Amino acid sequence: MLAILMTYTLEKRFTLVILLGAGLTLIGLVNHEVRHKTWMTRGVKGTETIRERVYIAVFFFSVYIMSFAGLMPSIRINPIADRFERLVYGSEDAEGEEGPAGSIDVGGLNNELYAIDRVAGLPRQKLIGSGPELAKRVVMIVNYPTAAFVASELPNAARYWRSYTYDRYSGSGWQSSPTTEIRYQPGEEISSLNSDTVEVITQEFRLSNSVRGTTFSAGPPLTLDHEALVSWRTIPDGGSSGTSQPSGGGDIFAVAFDSIVYQVRSLVPTASDDQLRDSADPYPVWVAERYLQLPDSVPQRVRDLAQEVTSGQPTRYDQAKAIESFLRSYPYTLELPTPPQDRDVADYFLFDLQTGYCDYYATSMVVLARAVGLPARLVVGYVGGLYDPGNDYYLVSEADAHTWVEIYFSGYGWIPFEPTAARNLIDEQAQALPLPPELANLPRSEEAGIEEQFPYWQLVPALLLAVVLGWMIWNRMDLERMRRMDPANLALAIYQRLYRYGRWMDVGHRKSDTFFEFREKLLKALERYANTPRGARKLAGYQAEIALLTKFAVQANFSSRTLSSHLNKSLVQTWQNLRSRLRWVVWRSWLSTLVSWLLIWSKDRNRIQIIEDGAADG
Amino acid sequence: MDEVKDLTTKIVKNIEKVIIGKRRAVQLVVVGLICEGHVLIEDVPGVGKTMLARSLARSLNCSFSRIQCTPDMLPSDITGVDIYDQTSNEFKFMPGPILSQIVLADEINRATPKTQSALLEAMQERQVTIGGQTHLLPEPFMVLATQNPIEYEGTFPLPEAQLDRFFVKVSIGYPTTLEEMSVIENQQLVHPIESIEPVTSTDKILAVQRRIREVYIAEPVKKYIVEITQETRAAESVYLGASPRGSLALARASQAWAAMYGRDYVIPDDVKMLAEATLGHRVILSSSARLQEIRTGDLIRDILRDIPVPGGDFKGE
Numbered sequence: 001m002l003a004i005l006m007t008y009t010l011e012k013r014f015t016l017v018i019l020l021g022a023g024l025t026l027i028g029l030v031n032h033e034v035r036h037k038t039w040m041t042r043g044v045k046g047t048e049t050i051r052e053r054v055y056i057a058v059f060f061f062s063v064y065i066m067s068f069a070g071l072m073p074s075i076r077i078n079p080i081a082d083r084f085e086r087l088v089y090g091s092e093d094a095e096g097e098e099g100p101a102g103s104i105d106v107g108g109l110n111n112e113l114y115a116i117d118r119v120a121g122l123p124r125q126k127l128i129g130s131g132p133e134l135a136k137r138v139v140m141i142v143n144y145p146t147a148a149f150v151a152s153e154l155p156n157a158a159r160y161w162r163s164y165t166y167d168r169y170s171g172s173g174w175q176s177s178p179t180t181e182i183r184y185q186p187g188e189e190i191s192s193l194n195s196d197t198v199e200v201i202t203q204e205f206r207l208s209n210s211v212r213g214t215t216f217s218a219g220p221p222l223t224l225d226h227e228a229l230v231s232w233r234t235i236p237d238g239g240s241s242g243t244s245q246p247s248g249g250g251d252i253f254a255v256a257f258d259s260i261v262y263q264v265r266s267l268v269p270t271a272s273d274d275q276l277r278d279s280a281d282p283y284p285v286w287v288a289e290r291y292l293q294l295p296d297s298v299p300q301r302v303r304d305l306a307q308e309v310t311s312g313q314p315t316r317y318d319q320a321k322a323i324e325s326f327l328r329s330y331p332y333t334l335e336l337p338t339p340p341q342d343r344d345v346a347d348y349f350l351f352d353l354q355t356g357y358c359d360y361y362a363t364s365m366v367v368l369a370r371a372v373g374l375p376a377r378l379v380v381g382y383v384g385g386l387y388d389p390g391n392d393y394y395l396v397s398e399a400d401a402h403t404w405v406e407i408y409f410s411g412y413g414w415i416p417f418e419p420t421a422a423r424n425l426i427d428e429q430a431q432a433l434p435l436p437p438e439l440a441n442l443p444r445s446e447e448a449g450i451e452e453q454f455p456y457w458q459l460v461p462a463l464l465l466a467v468v469l470g471w472m473i474w475n476r477m478d479l480e481r482m483r484r485m486d487p488a489n490l491a492l493a494i495y496q497r498l499y500r501y502g503r504w505m506d507v508g509h510r511k512s513d514t515f516f517e518f519r520e521k522l523l524k525a526l527e528r529y530a531n532t533p534r535g536a537r538k539l540a541g542y543q544a545e546i547a548l549l550t551k552f553a554v555q556a557n558f559s560s561r562t563l564s565s566h567l568n569k570s571l572v573q574t575w576q577n578l579r580s581r582l583r584w585v586v587w588r589s590w591l592s593t594l595v596s597w598l599l600i601w602s603k604d605r606n607r608i609q610i611i612e613d614g615a616a617d618g
Numbered sequence: 619m620d621e622v623k624d625l626t627t628k629i630v631k632n633i634e635k636v637i638i639g640k641r642r643a644v645q646l647v648v649v650g651l652i653c654e655g656h657v658l659i660e661d662v663p664g665v666g667k668t669m670l671a672r673s674l675a676r677s678l679n680c681s682f683s684r685i686q687c688t689p690d691m692l693p694s695d696i697t698g699v700d701i702y703d704q705t706s707n708e709f710k711f712m713p714g715p716i717l718s719q720i721v722l723a724d725e726i727n728r729a730t731p732k733t734q735s736a737l738l739e740a741m742q743e744r745q746v747t748i749g750g751q752t753h754l755l756p757e758p759f760m761v762l763a764t765q766n767p768i769e770y771e772g773t774f775p776l777p778e779a780q781l782d783r784f785f786v787k788v789s790i791g792y793p794t795t796l797e798e799m800s801v802i803e804n805q806q807l808v809h810p811i812e813s814i815e816p817v818t819s820t821d822k823i824l825a826v827q828r829r830i831r832e833v834y835i836a837e838p839v840k841k842y843i844v845e846i847t848q849e850t851r852a853a854e855s856v857y858l859g860a861s862p863r864g865s866l867a868l869a870r871a872s873q874a875w876a877a878m879y880g881r882d883y884v885i886p887d888d889v890k891m892l893a894e895a896t897l898g899h900r901v902i903l904s905s906s907a908r909l910q911e912i913r914t915g916d917l918i919r920d921i922l923r924d925i926p927v928p929g930g931d932f933k934g935e
Binding site: 492495510511512513514515516517553554555557558559560 | 834836838839882883884885886887890922923924925926927928929
């Protein structure tokens with residue numbers, strides 16, 4: 001029945017809860033009716049009085065389950081596991097991004113959107129510090145609405161989705177020079193399209209909340225379907241048609257807007273090797289000024305190495321390719337120590353580590369390229385991902401985060417290079433990777449955000465509320481049941497509960513203890529608590545209450561007289577009063593036990609410490 | 619049951635003027651009295667066994683006699699003899715000390731078995747037969763026998779079958795320091811026994827004796843009593859357990875105890891309170907247990923600690 005309910009009411013939780021309650025009530029009542037019939041045939045007496053009680057119990061139980069189900073947020077186990085992994089392996093927020101971000105005057109309203117991202121720190125602890133679960137987390141879904149055969153048709157560069165570019169190398173990390181923000185309307189051209197060596201590629205992005213706020217695009221964006229704030233390091237003069245803004249995207253640092261679903265048309269360079277080899281014109285001023293500088297921290301041996309690697313290469317493009325292939329000979333690894341603070345990262349990677357991951361490769365390539373006079377910059381974003389042929393999109397996870405290099409070629413703009421050994425070269429056609437089975441079987445989420453933030457804050461109070469509510473309902477039902485009891489049974493039932501409290505309070509009674517012996521032990525145990533002024537106030541009257549309850553329990557059990565049902569009210573009332581006192585005592589005793597455990601524990605720890613110290617001294 | 623409570627409280631209070639600080643022992647003796655039973659007081663000399671018996675007799679306004687048992691004592695020294703009266707030319711019955719209402723048989727284990735059995739037979743039958751003539755003993759009739767547990771030389775230990783005839787066994791024990799001091803103080807000028815006044819009449823005692831039989835014993839409590847008795851038979855350190863007469867005595871004594879506290883029903887507390895006094899002397903320990911110096915009191919206490927008490931099926935440890 002529940003399955004049917006689920007099928008038809010999947011979307012509306014409220015209906016489901018109501019139907020669940022109704023279903024439970026029905027089950028309870030039908031069950032009772034069936035049992036009642038059996039009793040009738042067997043001739044069991046006294047079943048009429050049970051019916052009423054059953055109805056009440058069924059009603060309260062259903063209401064309780066309903067409220068519980070309604071209050072609980074729906075739980076999926078994966079986000080919880082993720083959260084747990086993150087707790088265990090370290091937080092994402094604990095990134096050790098180096099470098100002074102404050103030197104950059106961003107201006108505008110949206111600067112806090114990517115204020116942190118202006119500095120691409122080394123190393124990327126985002127990837128290293130976190131466990132494999134985090135790396136598998138999907139951060140975005142990309143599809144190409146205009147491309148018919150995504151996997152085979154697109155150039156590899158169309159799968160390099162950038163977010164930021166960096167121009168300033170500090171020796172220990174990357175920063176951007178000051179930028180100016182310009183607002184662009186939807187559809188307004190951001191970059192200029194004045195070259196036939198670029199291809200305009202349309203992409204649709206669906207981002208997860210973890211990368212919200214930044215815009216990704218393969219190559220520099222041409223137009224966006226949202227109003228966007230573009231940060232320019234060099235303002236394009238005369239808008240989009242300026243000659244000093246060559247094709248290839250000019251000098252954009254980043255594009256920001258607050259949407260997680262968007263469509264972008266961007267420019268992907270398609271210049272051939274030969275065309276690039278022919279590029280020998282002098283660089284524009286803004287390129288030469290900005291993208292050739294190196295800090296003093298770069299030692300001479302790095303510059304020498306750059307000369308050595310590029311010696312004999314006739315053209316700028318060949319020099320760049322030589323640096324790229326030289327770096328690709330270094331083995332790739334993610335398991336690295338943090339580089340020393342006072343070392344130049346490129347120098348440290350090239351001569352000491354000789355192994356590393358994309359940040360090291362890309363940084364080193366920029367440094368080497370600039371050392372031989374090639375204008376270069378660092379680009380950050382995501383690459384590749386898994387192609388899902390069923391849905392015709394790319395699933396991009398945190399593990400696909402990447403850093404690569406762009407080198408400026410006069411007349412052709414910024415051309416991407418891939419110095420990281422673990423990746424295919426950009427100009428090679430990437431083969432579409434098959435989806436792993438666990439991803440292929442995932443339900444196809446059509447929602448905008450891929451990863452919903454799990455509402456933990458909702459869960460805790462809901463659970464608490466459910467527990468408290470359940471407890472209250474249980475108490476009320478218990479008292480209600482007791483009021484309806486036969487007085488003799490009531491006196492005994494109360495004593496059963498008293499025994500339970502006795503167990504919790506550790507009065508140490510035995511099966512061979514009579515009511516009075518138990519009472520003595522209980523009184524003795526309570527006396528301890530009644531000694532303090534607060535305890536005396538809380539417990540006032542407990543002796544008389546226990547005496548009364550004991551008296552009636554004894555009478556009920558052993559006397560030949562039957563107890564009058566007028567007693568019920570006062571017995572239940574007495575028990576209610578006594579119960580609140582006993583609860584106070586039980587809480588107190590548990591609390592003090594906890595405290596004493598903690599004390600013992602800390603003492604033990606101290607002692608172990610002392611022993612260890614002693615051992616160390618010896 | 620309030621009249622039972624009032625009466626017994628009065629008696630106990632009265633005796634306590636003489637026997638200081640021994641309420642349990644006094645109460646047990648009163649239990650023996652109102653259950654028409656006999657009491658065996660086992661204790662060392664000088665703790666007030668005789669005083670207890672005498673003050674009881676005075677409180678009840680009953681006749682009292684004392685038999686000092688010795689090995690050369692004959693049954694007729696207890697029961698009395700027919701003596702030929704020359705003036706009337708016929709045998710005349712000279713009643714022995716047994717024909718009193720309260721009889722103190724001091725150091726009963728010093729008498730020969732022959733004399734002992736005469737005494738015990740009189741206790742059981744409540745009559746003596748001399749020269750074909752049956753003499754009914756007065757009512758109420760109660761024997762308080764004492765024996766010294768430490769002396770074995772020249773004694774004839776009571777056979778187990780005879781011990782069974784005593785309703786309860788009481789031991790008085792030494793008083794505490796303060797109690798002993800007040801004993802000295804009390805007896806400085808005149809013995810307090812002289813100042814004891816009767817607090818009741820024999821009629822009232824007889825009425826109470828009938829009354830306590832009406833005290834209600836619930837089924838679970840009856841079962842509890844039987845379980846205790848049966849456990850004395852099953853225990854490992856026991857050679858011979860308590861007889862059904864033991865169960866009967868325990869039940870009756872519990873009734874009396876309940877009535878003494880004004881209750882008309884027996885609760886397990888009563889049973890626990892009286893188990894040792896009523897069953898202790900009916901159990902014969904095995905020789906190995908005796909060698910280990912296990913005492914019947916310990917055995918009964920162990921049994922009481924193990925048997926679950928009726929009163930709700932509570933789940934304790």
